[in-house]
Amino acid sequence: MLSDKSKKAIRDVYQNIRDSLPDFAVRRSQNILVAEMAKTLAGNFDKNRRLIIAEAGTGTGKSLAYLIAGIPLATEAKKTLVISTATVALQEQLIHKELPFFRRQSGLKFEFSLVKGRQRYCCEQKLAMLAQADDQIELLADLATIPKKRDLQLIKRLFTAYAAGKWKGDIDSWPTQIPDDIWQMIVSDRHSCSKSFSAHRNCPFHKAREALDQCDVLIVNHALLLADLELGGGIILPKPEDCYYVIDEAHHLPRITRDFSSAHASVLGAKGWLQTMAVSMRQLTQAIASSEISEPVTKLLSSINSINKELTKIHSLMSANDKQFSDDSWRFADGELPEALADLAANMNHETKRGVSQTAKIVDILAEQLKQDQLPQAKANKLIAEVGFYLQRIENLHQVWNMLIKETKGTPLAKWVEKSDSRQDDHIFAASLIDVDSKLEHMLWSQCGAAILTSATLTSLGNFNYFRRQVGLLNDESTQHLQLSSPFEFEQAELYIPNLALAPNEQGFTELLGEKLPSLLPDKKASLVLFSSYRQMNQVAEIIRNTTKLELLVQKESSRTEQLQKHADNVKANKTSILFGTSSLSEGLDLPGDLLTNLIITKIPFSVPTSPVEEAQSEWITKSGGNPFMQVSVPEASKKLIQSCGRLLRKEKDSGRITLLDRRVISKRYGPALLNSLPPYKRNIEF
Template sequence: MIGLNDSFENEYDENHIEIPLDTDNLVNLISTGGAMDCLTANFEQRDSQIELLKKICQSFNEDKIGVFEAGTGVGKSFAYLIPAIIWAKQNKERIVISTGTINLQQQIFEKDIPFAQKITGTKIKSLLVKGRQNYICLRRFNETVNEIDLFTEEQEELDSLQEWLKVTKSGDKSDLSFLPSESLWQKINSETDGCRGQHCPYKEKCFVMKVKKEAASAQLLVVNHHLLFADIEMRLANGYENQAVLPPYKKLIFDEAHGIENSATSFFSDCFNRFSLQKQLRLIYRSRKGNKAGLIFALETLSTEESCLGDLVNQIALLESHLTELEDVTEKLMNKNLSIRIHDNPKYDYSEVFDSFNLISADLLVINRLIGNLLNGISDEDKKVDSVWEATTVLHRLESFAAFCVNFIHWDENPDKVFWMEKGKFINYYQTPLDMSSLLHKGVFEPFSTVVCTSATLGIASNFNFWMRKNGVLFEDSKRILQDFFESPFPYNKNVMLAIPADGKGADEFNFQSYVEDVLPRLIRSSEGRALVLFTSYESLKSAYDACFSGLLRSGINLYKQGDDDRFRLLEKFKKDIHSVLFGTYSFWEGVDVPGDALSHVIIVKLPFGVPSDPVFAARSEAITKRGGSSFMELSVPEAVIKFRQGFGRLMRKSTDKGVVTILDKRLITKRYGSIFINSIPHTKVCYESISLICSKIQNLLDTN
C-alpha cells in the first residue's frame, strides 16, 4: 500500500551546506537510558547495533561507501533509519532506501520508520513507492471497458474494478479484495512507454502522477531493488540531477544488499517470447468470432496514406507461422533440456533457430514499415489522438523486438551478453549482461555521495571481496570504502545444533536421493514436524515429497510443498500448523521469517551450488576460466556459501529460538571447501554422529520425547 507518514513539508534544496551527524547524540538514542529504552519494553542495549550506527554515521558524514554485514538480531534497520531521518531533516535532503522484497519494504515503511521517528523525536515525510505496473491506468482501463471482444470473465472482473475505482485512493493492485487475472491486469496497468503524461486526459486523477507528486516532497523514499534500477537506467541516460523514475537524491541505502547483483541482472536482461510479441500485434489488429478490432482501423481513418490493411493482415499471419516454426525448432534443439546457452558448442546446431529469427526479423521490418507509413500520413494535430499515441508506442516495441532478433542472430558480436533459451509456459529467449560490476559501479557507487549496503549475508570467510568484486565496489578507491562485520547477539552456541549424519552420503554419491528419502521422515519425526526442508531442485523436492507424504501423515505431520499454493499462504499455513513440515526450493532459502516453535528444525538437503548447466552461471564460470582463474573457488563456492548462510539463517529469528540445522550433504565434512561453509556461519554445537544418534539428540534438545 502507498501511504504517507505525517509530513514535514520542505523543498529539496541541493545548495544547502551539509550539517554532519552528531554521532554521540544518535548513539545515546539507542543506548540504555535513551529514547529507545524508554519506548521499548524489556529493552536490552545492543552493542553491535551501536557500532553499526557509528559506521553508518561516518558513511554519511564522510561520503563513504559502507559495506556492513549485520547478523540477525543486530537491529540494522534502526541503525540506518535513525541517521537517515536526522540527516534528511537537518540537511533538507532526500534519501532512498532500497530492499529486495516487498515484505521488508512494507515493514520498514509501516513499522520501522514510525518507530524511528518516535525515537528521534523527528517527523519527516516518507513514502513507499512501488513500480508503476502495480497501479491501474485510468485511460487504459476505460479503453478496455469499451472493447467489443472481451472474455466473459474479464467483463466480470472489470465490473468489480469499476466499483473499486469509486473508493480507492491509491489505485494499487494490492488494495484489491480480489486478484485480477494477469492477462487483464496487463491491459489496464500503467506502463512506462505507453504513458501519455501531461497529454493524458486523466492526468488530474492519475494514481502514478499522485505518487510522483508525493515523492517530490518526500525526504525518505522506500523502494525495491527493481524500481531502483529502473531509476538508475534513466539516470544513466539522462543525468543524475533531474527527475527520473524517482526525484533526485544523493544518498542511498541498500537493505538485503546480498541480492543487488541478481536484481540488476534480472532488470537489465531482455526477454523475447511468442506471447509478448503477439500481445503487441493484437493491439494493432485482431479478429475473433467475426469481430475485427485494433488500432489499424483508427490509423487508416486518420492517415492520408493508402490502406494497407490487407498487406498487414497477411504479414501478421506470416509472422505467426514463423513464430510457430521458431518454437518448433527450438523445442527440437533443446530436447529434454530446460535451458540452453548460445555458445561455441559442437553439440548444438543453432542454424534453424537463427533462420527462424531471420524470418521473424524480416516480417517485423515489413509490419513496422506499414505502420510507420500510416503514422507519417497523419497530421500533427491528429497525432495527439489516443489511438495514434498508442500505435506509436506499439511501433517502438515492435522495433525493439526486431533489434532483439538481430542481436540474437549475431550473438558472437556481443561478448558482454549471454544469449540463452528457456522452457516455461512459453519458450523464452534472453539476452543477459555477462558482468554487472562496471554498470553497478557507474550507475550506483560512483555517482551517489553515500551508499550504505547492509545484509546478514554479505561476507565469506571474514571478507567482502567476492561481493564487492561482483557489484563493482572494488573499482572505487579503497579509502572511500568502509567495511565491517557485526555479529548477531543471539546465543547460537547455546541454542542451536548443527547436525551432519556421519553415516550419510555426499550429494555427488550414487543413490543420494534414495538416502534423502530414507532419512527425511526420521529427522522430521524427531522434531515432531516444525521443519523447513530446503532443496536445490524441484525435481528432488517432488520425489522426496511423494516418498514421505503418506508415512508422515500417519504420524500426524502435515506436509506442505512449494507450488501447492502461493508463497505467502503456504507460509501462513505452516506457521499456524505447528506440527507440519514445509518443502521448498531456492525462493524459500531467504525471506522466511517464522520465529518460535513453529520452526525448530531446518534441513538442508544439498549444499546449494549453482547448476553448471544454468546459462548465465555457465557463461560467468567460463569467463573466469578464460582469464586464468578458478571458476569453482571464485564463483561456485562463494555463491553457494552465501545461499547456505541464508538457509541456515531461517532457524533463529529471535533470541529465545532454539533448534537444529541438519545438513544431509556429507561434502560439508569430507571436502576441503566444507570448512569455508562452516566458518561462515555462527559458532554452534556440532553433532557429527549417526542418523540415529542425531534424531535422539534432536528429541532431547527440543524436549519432544
C-alpha cells in the same frame, strides 16, 4: 565530515527511541553499525565515493540502524533517502511498522512513501471514458477490446469511488482483486497517459509522482530502482546524485540486475503481433487522413514486411536444423552465433531499428495533434495507447536482436534459443549479461550521492570478495566493509554432523535419507528439513510415509500459508510437527522460539549451472583460466548454507540443533572453508 550537529541529531534520535521502549536492549553491534553508516554518508572516509557494504546478522537491528543514520544526514545534505528492498514483506514492514514507529518516537519530522510502478495505477481519463460510455464504447475501448456488461459495472464502481475520493486509483488499494483483463483497459501507460497532455495531469500516477517531491524517504523495490537507473536516473525517482541509497537485502541485487538486463522474443509469436500491427497501422491512416501520418506509416509497413521476411528465414533455418536445435534450450558457445544465423540477426537488428524509429515518430505526431486539438481526446487516447503498445513490443524485439549481434571486448553475453512452451515449432531467442559489475558501476555507484548495501548474508567463505566482485566493487578501495555478527548466543545451537555411509553425490543417498531421517525427528518438537530438489524431497517423503506414522507438511502439497498455520497449530498443541521444504524456505522464513528447534539440512546447497546464463559464466571463467566451481559454486553454496542455518535462531533466547547430512564439509578440501564460515555454533561432529 560528520558534523557536531549531525552527531547530536543522531544521539538525540537514539535516545528518543531508547526512552520510548521499556525493553530496549542496547546492542554494541547496532551502535557500531549506526556509527559506520553515518561516517560513510558524511564522507569521513571518502567525500567523493560514499559507499559501505555492511553485513549484520539477524537481530542486529539493521533497519533501525540505517534509519537512525540515514534520515538525519540525508535531511542535512538535502538528499532523499531511497530504501530499496528485494521482497514485498520487507517493504510492508518498513511502510506499516518501522517508519511510522520511527517517526513517532524519533522526534524527527519527515514524510515517507512507497513508490510503485506506472502499471499499478489506472489512467483517470480511460476510467472516466469507459465508466461514462454507452453507444461510444467501441471508440473508447483500449486496443479494440470491448468490455462486457459485468466489466462495465466494476469499472463504474471504480470510477464512483475514485471521483468520491474513496479510492486513490491504484490496484493495490482496491479491496478485492481487479481482473487483469479489466485492469488492462484502464491502466496507465507511458504514451497516452502522459503529463504533457493537460487532460492527464491529474491522473493517479502523476499525482503520486508529485507527492513524492514532498517525501524525504522513499521505499522502492530493486526492479523499480533499476528501471529508473536504466532510463538515466531522475525519471521515476530523484536523480542519483540527489539520493542516499540504502540497498537492503543487497545479496539479491546482482541476480535482479542480471534478470533486468536480459531480453527475449519468439519468432512465430513476433510474426503474429507484427501482422496485427500492420492491420492497425493501415486502419490508422483510414481513421486519420493526414499526409503527416501516412509517410511514417508507409515506411513502417515496409519495415514490418522486411522484418516478417527475415523472421520467416529464421524459422526456416531453425526447422532445417531441427536435429542440431532439438533440445529445449540451446546456448551459443562463447556468445557466437552460427554464420547463417548471424547474417539474419544483423538484418533483424537493422530492420527493427527502423521500425522503432517510425513507430516512435507516429506516437509523436499523434501526441502533437492531440495537443493542437486536431484530434478528439477519446480518439487520440485510444490511438496513442495502441501505437504505444506496439512501440514497446518492437523496442523489445530490437533489443533482443541488437544484443544477439553485439560483440564485447571483455565478458561475452549469454545468448541462447529455446523452444516455446505454447508452440513446439516456435523458438524464443534470448540474450543476457553474464556479469553486471560494470553496469552497476556505470549506473549507480559512480552517480549516487551515497549508498549503503546491507543484508544478513553478504560474505562467502568468511569475506566479501565474491559479493564485491558481483556488484563491481572488488577493486574499489574507497568502499567501506563492515561485518557484524548477530547478538545471539550461537552456543545455544548445536551443529551436528553425523557419520553417514554415503555422500549426497553417491547413489543410494535418497534411500539413506528415508531411513535416517525418522531418528532425527524428535517427538513433540518442531522440525524443518531442507532439501536440494523437489524430486528428492518427494521421494524421501514417500519412503517415510510408507515406513512410519509420521505426519509431514510437504511444500507445495498445500499453500505455504496453510502449512505454516498448521505447523503453528501443531506446536501450540504440543504435537510433533515436521516441515519439508526446498531452497525457497531457506531464506525469509521466520519460525522463532518453539516453532523451530530442529533444523536438518540434507546437503550443501550447491547449485548446478543449468541456466544458459550460468553455463555461459562457467564457460567464460574456464576460458579465462579460472575454476568456476571454486569461484562461483563454492561461494554461492557458502552464502546459501549460512542462510539455511539462519532459520534456527531468530530471537535471542532461541535454541536447538542444526543437523547437516553432508560430510563433504569434512572430507573435501573446500569443506573446512564452508564450515568455518558458519557462526560459532557448538559443534558435534562424528568421526
